[in-house]
Amino acid sequence: MxxxxxxxxxxxxxxxxxxxxxxxxxxxxxxxxxxxxxxxxxxxxxxxxxxxxxxxxxxxxxxxxxxxxxxxxxxxxxxxxxxxxxxxxxxxxxxxxxxxxxxxxxxxxxxxxxxxxxxxxxxxxxxxxxxxxxxxxxxxxxxxVSLEQLPTPRLGIAIIGQGGNGYDGPLFRMLREHGTYFSHINPENGVQQLLHAVELRAQSYPTPYGHWYIEGGQAVEHNTMLTCVSYRALAPVRAALLRNLQAEIQRPGMGPEELRTNLATLQPADIGLDKSGDAVLNHFQLKILTEGSGTQIFSTTFVQWTVREVLRRAQPLTLLARFGPRQRQRPMNELLSNAGNDSEVDLIGSLIDAEMGAYYNWLNQQRLQGLVQSSFIAWLESGSQAVAIGPSFARGTSSNSRINLEELISWATR
Structure with a gap:
């Protein structure tokens, strides 16, 4: 039946x-x-x-x-x-x-x-x-239902290529037509400069869950005013969830509908999320891992899905997403049994995933209130390529100017 x-x-x-x-x-x-x-x-x-x-x-x-x-x-x-x-x-x-x-x-x-x-x-x-x-x-x-006016235009940032040594091929092709492509970015302390800019916005416009830092690897030190979700920090939680999934799958009569129903009944404590922590954030992270396909085992998928849900649900003023290197594609049973072991990574595949993820991040940001005034920056970590979209940047143009990321952020938010 x-x-x-x-x-x-x-x-x-x-x-x-x-x-x-x-x-x-x-x-x-x-x-x-x-x-x-x-x-x-x-x-x-x-x-x-x-x-x-x-x-x-x-x-x-x-x-x-x-x-x-x-x-x-x-x-x-x-x-x-x-x-x-x-x-x-x-x-x-x-x-x-x-x-x-x-x-x-x-x-x-x-x-x-x-x-x-x-x-x-x-x-x-x-x-x-x-x-x-x-x-x-x-x-x-x-x-x-009227919407409250934003205190400042939204800013989205995507960092791709973590763990690589730069990349010489063309990037951000789908984003370039919407903004300005920069080919001579100074990458020195780039992550710190972008994160500092996000922290300053959080201090200037304090609001609960209004400023996010989503990390696809190990989170760097950051201001506690930022709401942070880290793939690496959730490794024990992801492993507990996959053990739960494997046990459920092996039960007689377990099908996709029953499995989905069981996942919907899980509580944060069932997979090791801290009971004394932020209840709202814990429930959010639970949904990311139980409702997203591949968020448990691929860091790039985790970041992309988390950004999508943060934008859809929290509608933040600021969001920085740093894509991390994902593990190589392997048979599903091997991926599940080795969850959390990302020692064998696919840097080029991760870069391709992250480039497309950055594009989707911008698309999802465009669905929110104030899209005309909002800005978005995508940057190749440790590299010289970036693209900036917003009122301050001409569409479909390129710039050979030597500029650092702090200057680019200042230009985007002026």
Whole structure:
């Protein structure tokens, strides 16, 4: 029987029947938010509400801007009249649901409901109608919820080529058309200069999770005002997760759907993340390792996925990502059994991965508020090549000027 039907039966529950005590298993801030807005949630259709609960259930472990967005969204829904509520959700109301979905434990397991709903919509050919409804809703919310003005334009930095001795081939070809290519950068103390610039921004515009340093190898010394995620520092955590995965895979009857469900139930402490540490950051790192494909074993993939999620979720003012050398491609069972052993690295392959990763970093930054004013710099570590994109740099141009990275940062942020 298909995965979409593997649902345990509970008493049929519709949003209008919700009661405060049904959310006792939710974390405290999430429960408080729901109970104070229960009347609003009771008016939402079942085809929509579990998707919202999927976001709310992790409210306690979300970044500040995510909390603001959820709170503003619910407040907006609470301000709608009955007529407006019907207009906003008419298309969702028209989506038919199976008896299995109506009797599932969607209150406590909203993410599983969302997965099962997706499969059901495909099987009943309702997916296009649902997507249309979701798109219209998203447009209404974005138009209704105002964004706070940024205190300073965003700055993204990507450092590639760590561990190499420079590279003479052409780099940043996909980025050059959007900015200025520099061929005579002075690489001396380049990492320190870029990191210092990020630290200065963190001091000038202090905000929780507003300034990030993502490291694909061993993190260098940095100011604690930066939120840091390091591939090397997470080596014991990655190894514990892979042991967990191997044990689960060997269990009889374990398939992809069951494995994904088990991963979704893991808590940071289950894989060795410090209980006394930053709970929000610990949950974020857990999701990076359990939801990203290859983040457990390839440092370049780890950096690229982490940057994507930081930009999407935390929406920082500043982000420095330093790609590290990844291990060579080997058979999957060998990669899994030797997790954390990066002694045999592929420097050229890592450089190719990182160059494309830098491009994706810029693309993801462009999806955020203030994209016209934002700046982005990509640099070949220990090399003379860099590209800078932003209001201060002409598109599709090249410069042979001798310049150091501190000057380039000053130019980008003036």
């Amino acid at each position: 298909g995965a979409q039907y593997r649902i345990y039966y509970f008493s049929k529950m519709l949003p209008r029947d919700l009661k405060p005590e049904q959310f006792n298993s939710y974390p405290p801030e999430a429960r408080k938010l729901i109970i104070s807005n229960l009347k609003t949630l009771q008016q939402l259709p079942l085809s929509f509400l579990p998707g919202l609960l999927h976001e709310i259930i992790d409210y306690d472990y979300k970044f500040p801007i995510e909390r603001q967005e959820i709170s503003k969204e619910i407040a907006k829904l609470g301000s709608l009249s009955l007529v407006q509520m019907n207009e906003w959700f008419r298309s969702f109301q028209e989506v038919s649901l199976s008896t299995q979905l109506e009797h599932s434990n969607w209150i406590n397991q909203p993410s599983q409901f969302v997965e099962q709903l997706s499969a059901y919509l495909w099987s009943t050919r309702q997916v296009d109608a649902f997507r249309k409804a979701a798109k219209e809703y998203g447009e209404r919310i974005r138009a209704a």
